[in-house]
Structures are given as structure tokens and as C-alpha cells.
Amino acid sequence: MRASAEGLALGVVLDAVIGDPRRGHPVAGFGRVAAGVERWLYRDSRTAGVLYVGALVGGAGLAGVAVERACRGSVFGTAVATWAVLGGTSLGREGSAMADALECGDLDAARARLPHLCARDPEGLKADELVRATVESVAENTSDAAVAPLLWGAVAGIPGLFVYRAVNTLDAMVGYRNARYERFGWAAARLDDAMNWVPARVTGALVALFGGHGAWRVLLQDGGNHPxxxxxxxxxxxxxxxxxxxxxANAYGGLVERRPEMGDGRAPEVRDVRRAVRLSAAVTFAAAGLAAVVAWGRR
Known part of the structure; x- marks a missing residue:
């Protein structure tokens, strides 16, 4: 399966101009189907989780093959498929909305928006903790929402786009280490780790290209310290x-996780949220160029 290089690039432009619709988004529809399948298949076992992931990811892959064949690698078909799986513009909008709330000192509004970015418990978080959570979420999701789907689209066409987004969505739904999903969500979490291994490192490298020597140093020094x-x-x-x-320290579902510090600069401030959003957008467009080159080379 080979994607159209022009289609991948156009899909990024569509995402930048249109963003995600509030209703009827294909990924949201997939999430509803996945929730229904979970109610039917759920068992507290890894075997059930493997069946769950296999059925849904396999279905997404078959849908991608069908769309690929129907479109015959057309620019428009690839562009629409790319737009459907990207989330870079929505990520930037959520980050900007958090910045608006924090700049106004409206912590209640900021806490209410945090679940749109990550799974941390927002209750009781202070301004500096909300800032850090937002910057970290923008950083991580730059790979998940933009770089990874573009790279998978470049190497595996529309099926690659659909499969990656299916895996990432399932990880966001069930890939947690808690009483319900420790075993059932194991397959989704491990598959998401595998599919993001290369894209995360490409993301780090692209950020470092924009960030200069300091970004390279911290990437090499602290990048492997995260769980x-x-x-x-x-x-x-x-x-x-x-x-x-x-x-x-981060709180998830009432449990506190203490993660190693990364970087040796100052604590992040409110203004750094908008800086992170701008950096994420720059990395997304750079990844679009890289993906187009890879797809063109394969073609």
C-alpha cells in the first residue's frame, strides 16, 4: 500500500484549516464502536484484551485496504483519510484554550479543560501544575496526534493511517495500569508502544532541530528516564x-506517580504553553514534509 505524497501534505493543510468537526468525527465513531465491543468482550484477562485489539485493529486495517483500493492512491482520497486521523490542530486549540484560562487566572476553567489533553486528575491542581501538565501533554501528543500517523501513512498508505489511529485510540481507552485494565488493556498498551517507538524518536529529533543544542542535550540526557x-x-x-x-508528581485515578525530572531549566510558566503550541505546529509541518518525501521515495 502506497500513499500519495501530495495527499499526505494536503491532509495536513485540511487539518490546519478545518480541524476536527464537533460531531460526526470518524475517530469518535470508532471509539463508540470500541466501547460497545468492550462491553461485549471484556474479561479480566490478557487473552480477552488480545481478542479485543485484534478484532478492532483488524477491522480498521481492512477498512483502510478497502478505501485504498477504492481511491486507487488518489490525492483526494489520501488527503481525506489523513485529515480524518490527524489531531494536531485540535491539540493546538486545546493548548491555546488552556493558555487563555491560565492567563486570566481562571483555574476552574483550566481544570475543566485538562481532561481534553490528558488523563491526570485535575482537581486541586495549582496553576504551575496545570501549566506543566499542559506542556507535557502537548509534547507527547505532538507525536501521537500528528507525527506518528503521518509516518505510518507514508510507509503503509491509508491502511497504515487507519491502523495507527485505531491502536492509539484503544490505548487511550483501555491502556491503563489500574484494576480494570491492567490485564485487559495490556495488548493495546504494548502495541501502541511498538507503533510509536520510531515516531516518538523522530518527534524528538524534529523538536531538537528547532530547539537547537539545548534540546539535543536534554533529549539525549533525559529522554530515556521516563517510564x-x-x-x-x-x-x-x-x-x-x-x-x-x-x-x-502526577495523579491518575487517585494514584500518585513520581516521574524523573527532564531538563535543567526553570519551572514552566504560562507563556510556555503558547510556546509549546507553536513548537508543536512547526514540528507537525516538518513531519508532513518528511512523510511526503518518504511516500514519494516509495512510489
Whole structure:
């Protein structure tokens, strides 16, 4: 399966201009189907989780093959498929909305928006904690929402776009280490780790290209300290590029995780949220160019 290089680039432009619709988004539809399948298949076992992931990801792959054949690699078909799976513009809008709330000192509004970016418990978070959570989420999701789907589209066409987004969506739904999903969500989490291994490192490298020596240094120094095999590369590169220090205590579902610090700069401030959003957008467009080159080379 080979994607249209022009279609990948046009899909990024469509995402930048249109963004995600509030209703009827294909990924949201997939999420509803996945939730229904979970109710039917759920068992507290890895075997059930493997069946769950296999059925849904396999279905997404078959849908991608069907669309690819119907479109015959057309620019328009690839562009629409790319737009459907990208989330870079929505990520930037959520980051900007958080910046608006924090700049106005409206912590209640900022706490209410945080779940749109990450799974941390927002209740009781202070302004500096909300800032750090936002910058870290923008960093990590730059790979998940933009760089990774573009790279998978470049190497595997429309099926690659659909499969990646399916895996990433399932990880966001069930890939948690808690009582319900420790075993059932294992397959989704591990497959998401595998599919993001290369894109996360490409993201870190692209951030470092924009961020200069400091970003490269922190990426190489601290990128492997994060408990996630992938998120740390993105967050460390952003920390170095922005000249801030990320990491620390995070609360998820009432449980507190203490993560190593990345970077040796100052604590992130409200203004760094908008800087992170701009850096994420720059990396997205750079990734679009890289993906187009890869797709063109394969063609």
C-alpha cells in the first residue's frame, strides 16, 4: 500500500484549516464502536484484551485496504483519510484554550479543560501544575496526534493511517495500569508502544532541530528516564527547546506517580504553553514534509 505524497501534505493543510468537526468525527465513531465491543468482550484477562485489539485493529486495517483500493492512491482520497486521523490542530486549540484560562487566572476553567489533553486528575491542581501538565501533554501528543500517523501513512498508505489511529485510540481507552485494565488493556498498551517507538524518536529529533543544542542535550540526557518508552523522548526534547524543567508528581485515578525530572531549566510558566503550541505546529509541518518525501521515495 502506497500513499500519495501530495495527499499526505494536503491532509495536513485540511487539518490546519478545518480541524476536527464537533460531531460526526470518524475517530469518535470508532471509539463508540470500541466501547460497545468492550462491553461485549471484556474479561479480566490478557487473552480477552488480545481478542479485543485484534478484532478492532483488524477491522480498521481492512477498512483502510478497502478505501485504498477504492481511491486507487488518489490525492483526494489520501488527503481525506489523513485529515480524518490527524489531531494536531485540535491539540493546538486545546493548548491555546488552556493558555487563555491560565492567563486570566481562571483555574476552574483550566481544570475543566485538562481532561481534553490528558488523563491526570485535575482537581486541586495549582496553576504551575496545570501549566506543566499542559506542556507535557502537548509534547507527547505532538507525536501521537500528528507525527506518528503521518509516518505510518507514508510507509503503509491509508491502511497504515487507519491502523495507527485505531491502536492509539484503544490505548487511550483501555491502556491503563489500574484494576480494570491492567490485564485487559495490556495488548493495546504494548502495541501502541511498538507503533510509536520510531515516531516518538523522530518527534524528538524534529523538536531538537528547532530547539537547537539545548534540546539535543536534554533529549539525549533525559529522554530515556521516563517510564514510557516513547513519551520521554518528546517531553525531554520539548523541555530542552523551551528551556524548562518537566516531570514530577502526577495523579491518575487517585494514584500518585513520581516521574524523573527532564531538563535543567526553570519551572514552566504560562507563556510556555503558547510556546509549546507553536513548537508543536512547526514540528507537525516538518513531519508532513518528511512523510511526503518518504511516500514519494516509495512510489
Amino acid at each position: 514510557s518508552p516513547n513519551a520521554g523522548r518528546c517531553e525531554a526534547a520539548f523541555a530542552g527547546a523551551l528551556g524548562v524543567r518537566l516531570g514530577g
